[in-house]
Amino acid sequence: MKHVVLMIAGAAIAGITFAAWWIFNLFACGMKPMGCGNFSLQWGDWEALRLFVPTFVAGVALFLFGAWGRYRANG
Secondary structure, rough: OHHHHHHHHHHHHHHHHHHHHHHHHHHHHOOOOOOOOOOOOOOHHHHHHHHHHHHHHHHHHHHHHHHHHHHHHHO
């Protein structure tokens, strides 16, 4: 049961982080004075990505740790 909780928590952290990154980009696109006709995620903007990538990686690592523990327990 503990491993399933880790998997759910990791998936939630990674999902919320990606959703926050998407919303952040959408907000930045809407703040342009000329408007926003073509929205895309800005993967080259490391000023903001440096805050989102570690949290996303931590969520994925937590998910994988839970999956690995579950695999070993059922193994």
